[in-house]
Amino acid sequence: MSTASNLERVLKAGIFAVTSECGPPRGADPEAVKKKGGFLSGYVDAVNVTDNQTSVVRMSSLSACLILKTMGFDPVMQMVCRDRNRIAIQSDILGAAALGINNILCLSGDHQKFGDHPTAKNVFDVDSIQLIQCVRKMVDDGRFLSGEEIKGKPSLFVGCAANPFADPFEIRAMRLAKKAVAGAQFVQTQCVFNVGKFGKWMEMVRDLGVHEKVHILAGITPMKSVGMAKYMKNSVPGMDVPDDLIKRMQDTPKEKQAEEGIRICLETIEKVRGIKGVSGIHIMAIEWEQMVPEIVRSAGLYPRPSP
Amino acid sequence: MIVADRKPFQEIIEMLAPYSRILLLGCNECVTVCAVGGAKEVAVLASEIRLRRAKEGIPVEIKEVTLERNCDPEYVETLQPFINDFDVALSMACGCGIQFVGERYRNRIVLPAVNTTFYGVTEQHGVWAERCQGCGNCVLDRTLGICPVTRCAKSLFNGPCGGSQGGVCEVNKETPCAWQLIVDRYKEMGVLDRYLEIQPVKDWSVSRDGGPRKRIREDLKI
Numbered sequence: 303m304s305t306a307s308n309l310e311r312v313l314k315a316g317i318f319a320v321t322s323e324c325g326p327p328r329g330a331d332p333e334a335v336k337k338k339g340g341f342l343s344g345y346v347d348a349v350n351v352t353d354n355q356t357s358v359v360r361m362s363s364l365s366a367c368l369i370l371k372t373m374g375f376d377p378v379m380q381m382v383c384r385d386r387n388r389i390a391i392q393s394d395i396l397g398a399a400a401l402g403i404n405n406i407l408c409l410s411g412d413h414q415k416f417g418d419h420p421t422a423k424n425v426f427d428v429d430s431i432q433l434i435q436c437v438r439k440m441v442d443d444g445r446f447l448s449g450e451e452i453k454g455k456p457s458l459f460v461g462c463a464a465n466p467f468a469d470p471f472e473i474r475a476m477r478l479a480k481k482a483v484a485g486a487q488f489v490q491t492q493c494v495f496n497v498g499k500f501g502k503w504m505e506m507v508r509d510l511g512v513h514e515k516v517h518i519l520a521g522i523t524p525m526k527s528v529g530m531a532k533y534m535k536n537s538v539p540g541m542d543v544p545d546d547l548i549k550r551m552q553d554t555p556k557e558k559q560a561e562e563g564i565r566i567c568l569e570t571i572e573k574v575r576g577i578k579g580v581s582g583i584h585i586m587a588i589e590w591e592q593m594v595p596e597i598v599r600s601a602g603l604y605p606r607p608s609p
Numbered sequence: 610m611i612v613a614d615r616k617p618f619q620e621i622i623e624m625l626a627p628y629s630r631i632l633l634l635g636c637n638e639c640v641t642v643c644a645v646g647g648a649k650e651v652a653v654l655a656s657e658i659r660l661r662r663a664k665e666g667i668p669v670e671i672k673e674v675t676l677e678r679n680c681d682p683e684y685v686e687t688l689q690p691f692i693n694d695f696d697v698a699l700s701m702a703c704g705c706g707i708q709f710v711g712e713r714y715r716n717r718i719v720l721p722a723v724n725t726t727f728y729g730v731t732e733q734h735g736v737w738a739e740r741c742q743g744c745g746n747c748v749l750d751r752t753l754g755i756c757p758v759t760r761c762a763k764s765l766f767n768g769p770c771g772g773s774q775g776g777v778c779e780v781n782k783e784t785p786c787a788w789q790l791i792v793d794r795y796k797e798m799g800v801l802d803r804y805l806e807i808q809p810v811k812d813w814s815v816s817r818d819g820g821p822r823k824r825i826r827e828d829l830k831i
Contacts, residue, residue, distance in 0.1 A: 329828045372689040384763070388810065410770045413762050413780050424763065465771030470792045477768045479805055482747060492771055539772035539779035572660050 307459035308609045312582075313488060313517040318575065319582025321378065321490065321519060321604050323350035324362035324370065324595050335369045339451045341591040343373065347606055348377040348405055349492070350584070354385065357417025365393060367403050376609065378461065379403050380492035382411025387427035388436065391563050395440060399456030401605035407461040407490065408433040410559035431484045434462055438485030460485055465492040466503035467542035475506035482515040489516050490584040493523035493534070493592070495544040497573045504577050513579030520574040523586045524593055526561035528552045564593065564600075571601045610730075611703040612645035613646060622661055623652070625699065631658070631669055632688070632695040632810045633722075634710065635675035636702035644738050646701030646723055648675040651705040654701065654722060670695075679706025685713050686831050692717055745822065747816030751792040751808060758811075760787035766808035 304310060311321045322342050327334035342349055349370055353363040365387065367377035379398050398406065402552040414422045428436060436447050437460050443453035462481045466474050478489060494500045500520065507513055525531045528551035535543035547566060554562040574580050583603075586592050598604045625631060633655050635752045655671045662669040672695065679702035692698065693716050701709040711719040725764045727739035745817030748766070749756060757762045762780040764794040769788030772779030776789045795801045812817070 323710060410765060413772070415762075415780050427765045427813065428764045428810050429767050431807060435807070436810070458658060463771070468769065468771045469773050469775060469786070470769065470789050473768065473801070483805075484807060486795055490611055539774055540770075553639050568713070 305404050305457045305459045306402075308393055309488070310376065310403055310459040311609075313605055315607070316609055318603065319347050319517070319519060320345070320585065320606060321350060321582065321588065322346045322591070324366065324591065325350060325352045325355060325588070326363065326366035328358065330361065332369050335366045336373065338591045339370050339373050339375060342375070342594050345595045345604060346375075346575045346585075347582075347607060347609075348376040348378050350380055350407060350471075353380040353382045353409070353411070353419070354567055355380075355412065357384065357412045357419070357422075359418060359440055364398050364401070366401070367398065371402055374609075376405065377403055378405040378407050379490050380409060380434065382409045382410030383426050383428055383430060384424050385434055386426050391428065391433065391436065392440065392446055395437060395456055395458070399511075399548060400481045404457070405459045405461060406562045407463065408486070409463055410439060427429060428456045434460060434481055434484040434486050442485075460488055461488040461490060461563060462486040463491070465540045466494075466500050467496060468490055469541040470502075471499075474503055475510055475512065476515065478507055479510045479512045484513050486487050486516055488519060488581075490519045490562050491521040492540060493586060494570055494574060495523075495534075495547055496544050497570060500574065501577055505536050517581040517586070518579055519582040519584040520577075520580050520603065521586060522567055522571055522577045522583045522597075522598065523588065524567040524576075524590060525551060525559075527556070527559045527563070527573055528554075528592060530563075566596065567597060568600050571597070595596040610642050610737075611705070611725060611727070612643045612727050612729045613640055613703055615645055615654070615723050618657060618661075620656070621699070621720075621722055623696070624744070625658065628696040630670045630695045630697075630699040633658075633671050633673050633690060634679065634688075634698055634700040634702060634706075634719075635673070636679045636700075636706050637675055637677050638680075640701060640703055641675075641722065642731070643729075644733045644735075646703075648673070651675055651701055655700075661787075676702075676706075680709050685710055688714065709820070710715075720727070733759070743816070744811075744813070745819075746812055747763065748808070748811075751803075751806070752791045753798060753800075753803075755787055755790045755794060757787050757791065760790070766811065768804065774784075792801075 324338045351363045353360045363379050367379045370377045408430050414424050444452045464478045468499050529552045531548050534541045627696050633651055635646050635648050635651035649675045677685045698719040699722050700719050701722045705722050709717050719771045728741040729737045732738045744758050773786040778784040778786045795803055
């Protein structure tokens, strides 16, 4: 089964893939999406659009996906289970497919406690693994979760996320195996800073044969400053920033820290490319999208195959 | 047991503002065990109200009554001889008891003095914690006795989210990650591969989502 997804085409051709992401604005201005997209144009095979990330209200993922689609991108619509029940989920999937979105990334979603509406009620009718199953059932069998037939079934390349750095570590590769069994076709990981631990996780993933079932894209995030490095280490749950990287940033003069952050990022890309089973990178340059072209070029990953 | 917290005193005092004759109800069941609405707590709250009213120079009469259960008609019935002597009932029972007394005595308003919070256990003296949400379709066989519906902040059925670190939940550092507990239990019982079983989409129709639930035993009905 193949979709119109450029990302799927690149991955299936065995080309080392490059994706990035675009966080929609906290407002209705389409120019904000276009501006971020403008930085990425020509440098990525697909662009993820986050879904109210960190539980902060933003323009919907589907709307921003459509804006990026008109710019020529192959968007990856991120979808979280926090805000929708199975009725809304399936409805949005049909809508996305109807609008020509080719990729979906299935996520549990950050807890609302961390966002701008901490008193909200959450949904979690289904979890991320059940969401993957749901999409595949719609795509492959042309059936809703209820079993009823879909008239005009959607076509989507189905992805998921994985955090190799969260606990309990011993089941993190098994968790990806579960997602593969559920039907995930690609995975984008949490930001890799601790390459050693990532390598160990990949070894466990390979032992389970999961790398042959799912295309694995390693998450890459450039650090702007030592402040950002420390924030990610101490305040973002499930993030593993080793002390030696913090020290390296700390020992760099302030005006050179961004440069050093990019250097670390490029070294990380080089290292993960050498790990068996890694099929690409997913660059999450948080509010620093303008650096993506330089990163892709310097990593020797430019030009991208034409869509 | 059903666990509750007492409402802030100011909120209680404001609710009582229009009333001078108050029937203060306690319950001898769950809320006694979790030390929020038994005879002792009723006495404490009654004293607090009397003191406040005395300070404000507003008269108050309070009758303290702690029923064996507020969720059972035979005990609720015992209020009948005197409930109409009072302007209002203020209940320290759980939400079930508060409603049930109100249903029986329709000419009296029953006010809540507690916020009913969860079904839980006494983890240690003075510490109660949630264990069950009454979802109507128990999965404890699959998770070896640890409820993901209740104990995971996202009610995830297939494993820990990316925020589980050092055994604790990202939502509250005081809360153990339910999936860490489940994985530990699988290991303890030598069945870690059970983690690989995919738990299917849940039927929430038997939970609160299906509307208020009722259980009927025809053979017990009189």
